[in-house]
Amino acid sequence: MDSVFEAYLGPDGALALTAEPDDIPKTNADVWILGKRYNSINELELIRRDIRSRLWCTYRRGFVPLGESQLTTDKGWGCMLRCGQMLLGQALIDLHLGRDWFWTPETRDPTYLKIVNRFEDSRKSYFSIHQIALMGESEDKRVGEWFGPNTIAQVLKKLVGYDDWCSIVVHVALDNTIATDDIDKTCGTGSVWKPLLLLIQLRLGLSDINPIYIPALKKCFQLVGSLGMIGGKPNQALYFIGYVEDEVIFLDPHYTQRSGSVGTKTSQNEIELDETYHQKYAQRIQFNQMDPSIALCFFCKTRFSYEVLLNELKNEVLNSGNQPLFEITKTRSMPWISPTTSYSSQTTSNRRRTKSEDFEEVQNEENNKGDDSDEDFEIIC
Template sequence: MDNTPIVYGFDTGTCSSYESIDFPYTEEPVWLLGRQYSVIHQLDELRDDFRSKIWITYRRGFSAIGGTGPTSDYGWGCMLRCGQMVVAQALILKHLGRDWRWTPRSQDDERELSESELLYFRLLNLFLDKKNSPYSIHQIAQMGASEGKPVGQWFGPNTIAQALKKLSMYDHWNNLAVHVALDNVVIINEIKQLCKAEKRNGQHILSPKGNWKSLLLFIPLRLGLTEINPLYFKSLKAIFKFQQSLGIIGGRPNHALYFIGVVENQLLYLDPHTTQPIVDYEEFTSNPLFDDSSYHQETAARMDISQLDPSIALCFYCHTESDFDNWCSLAYNALIDNEKQPLFEISKERPKNWQQATSFSDNTQSLNSLDYDLIPGASNVITLNHHSKEPFTILEDRIVVGNDSDEEFELLG
């Protein structure tokens, strides 16, 4: 039996390549991060929304990570890039809103940058491939290394979520609260404490004004052994209907993708497996006509939901407390109530028999929590590594070679 993933669109390890059939001609609605479209009647609007998402890929030629490390993330950085895309989309929602659309500028466009364009470039700067960008490949890789994940080793959904959680603590401008829900349970009170906390004299305390930090919520899940259980298909497709949806990070073993939409049984995704030259930082900061098209994927790629690897993380963004309350209600009604086997559970408080977590510590985790990363080279084995106090689990080393497995993911008819 041929188990090759059925993929539509493009996927290449060295350069961009597009196919014209980006969306199927169907009467079924397309859901793209909480927005519904008709391919028949709203194709231009759908494409405009898709290409406005920030697309972050492999790059080559950046300064050596850690001074002596790799100068390209080809072959190992796909999940790190997916994590960057999730944070980028969250910050776009926070600062520019869901209706923001990217407008490419021509070289003869002499108008001044608008306020929204200036803000967009400021956000893009957070992800440039230089060591002092808050969410650069350098910062993420070295955060993993500081917790026992060597630079150049593949991350899984839970690992990237934990690394981004730690990095967000140093991002004072965006004031983003990142929470990783472990043990398949979302604890409402813990999240509200996190989002209402402020730092004073080196300690986190509840804000007396009840100010709410915007929430980026990751829910790492393991939905099967070697392949995803079809029981979850309905709920996974419903994720993209939520107005708080940031999609799903996952893919196939050692091949991460960022899923942002669904049509019929096909997932729409942004693919980091294109190796592009590093952006010239001097040009980026000085040229108002900087070509930023390398951060936008023009054409959607699609994959059948049955080919999704069972190791994933659901991603959501809640701008306000009422957004989070609304999400809790929607998630319970659509994903939990009347489901024989829900994707996750929601609890108001941490069960008494669970280890008590320190509300504002990013180092404390439940001893029962699991790392859902697959061991490279052993994708047919489910790996359940019990956490200690270390937020990152050390997996077997992956040796990156010239014929990386990304090369095997070819364009299929």
């Protein structure tokens, strides 16, 4: 039972004993969880049931040795990898079970178990820590190095192609631009459509998020098809799944649990392992505490849902502030870079990435100037 017990420990290993968890404030303000609206005074248990039904992926220990260094735990380096697992896990749940599906400790749905099995810490699992870490080498990340939002996005984009049952395609929008022609080429047009996991990479400041963007971020959580955001706060990667008032709600991967297989969930050990994939209580931080490097995440099961999403992004998200989060265009234009302009000369606090260089290379340059970036998510834990 040690894995279940550890799930209730804080990241520092301290046992939190409170009469009432401070997970969701009791307020008349709307609580948004992945496109669903709740009232916490009347629907607190429904909110908690929704949160607990999300796949919660955390550090694990005792798995099959990984990489040349033969690592048997991802504690200290795998938090963004685990956030990527949570994101993809939610996409698979939406695709194969539906957004209104809920988990209970008694759940033995074969489709659900098929999804969980894909994220177990095994070399044969499609989206295990092993597969993600090893695929990261194609993005110049050695096994045991932490990822930023763009690295995990690019790795997931490659890995989904190996799983026919998954049937999802990943499109990563860079340069603050969604080019619809690129998505058409990826997902198809007309009656032929491959379910789309859309990730929009953004940098909304240097060391802090510019508050001008917060209203638009809130709108993103409200949209049908929202899969939240992957990002974090300085030195920690987190999976953001909703918000209430001026606080963003997240699932935290920084809990070390034992590795194992849920299998068919017939033995007591498998039942206990399954519970470690579900967090009872989410946590909250202020929007302005988020690291400015984030990826907005959306899932479109059908062509129609994709068209609805584009319409809502144009009319509700991009028009929600003086400075739009990104652009939506038909074709991607070639970036123009002045021969006399360098990244180091762009130092305004509200700068967003506008060049075509790799997302994380920009952050590395800023890191040399002492600013926080998504490359610093996991330094010590």
